[in-house]
Amino acid sequence: MKFSFGDLLQDIGGWLLIGILLAGIIDISLSPGLITEYLGNDLLSMLVMVVLATPLYVCATASTPIAAALVLKGLSPGAALVFLMAGPATNIATITVVAKVIGKKAATIYVSSILICSLAMGGLANLFYRFFELDIHTWITSNEGELRGVVAYASAILLLLLIGYGFVKKLDPATGGLPGRSHPHSR
Numbered sequence: 335m336k337f338s339f340g341d342l343l344q345d346i347g348g349w350l351l352i353g354i355l356l357a358g359i360i361d362i363s364l365s366p367g368l369i370t371e372y373l374g375n376d377l378l379s380m381l382v383m384v385v386l387a388t389p390l391y392v393c394a395t396a397s398t399p400i401a402a403a404l405v406l407k408g409l410s411p412g413a414a415l416v417f418l419m420a421g422p423a424t425n426i427a428t429i430t431v432v433a434k435v436i437g438k439k440a441a442t443i444y445v446s447s448i449l450i451c452s453l454a455m456g457g458l459a460n461l462f463y464r465f466f467e468l469d470i471h472t473w474i475t476s477n478e479g480e481l482r483g484v485v486a487y488a489s490a491i492l493l494l495l496l497i498g499y500g501f502v503k504k505l506d507p508a509t510g511g512l513p514g515r516s517h518p519h520s521r
Contacts, residue, residue: 339496344504346395347497353396357403369408379413380456384449387421394422405470412460419452 373379392400401414424445433441462468 340500340503343496344500346393347500349393349395350399351497353392353399356396357399360400360403360407364404364407366408369404373409373413376410376412376457376460379410380416380453383409383413383417383456384420384452387417388424388445388449389426390421391425391427392421394418397421410456410460411463411470412456412458415459416452416456419455420449423448423452 373382387397397418401409401418404417405411405414429441429445432444436444
């Protein structure tokens, strides 16, 4: 419990908030028609997501809310999966380190295999959604009432408090995060 609600939230809390903020910006600024008009083709949308995700320095925690916002705006689930798979695994920093450690040829094979697998899995995800006639928008609209309930608000407030506590704890780990309080073992 201490790890889950303490250390883990300290590690991913900031990235999660950044992802939620970016998802909110996407939700406000992009119209659903824009994505379906320009990225309505499954293959094109997956290729665009590969091009966007590859150089982006975004971890899996931050990319999840971004992908969810894009799907709700009309992006295919397969294209979102490509973004989720390619983004955290490939970025300029990772590619540079991999190229220095194992060589440029191996780095090219590494990045190519990630991109090819991402595209293949994205295509399979789109086929799965079509075969079973699944629609993410139906899921969201059918559960929309639950999103604004007391439990949802209480959970959001609790998550923000736990992330905030993690930030405070990081600021001053010797005192458990509370400025001015001495640690019991420091005397």
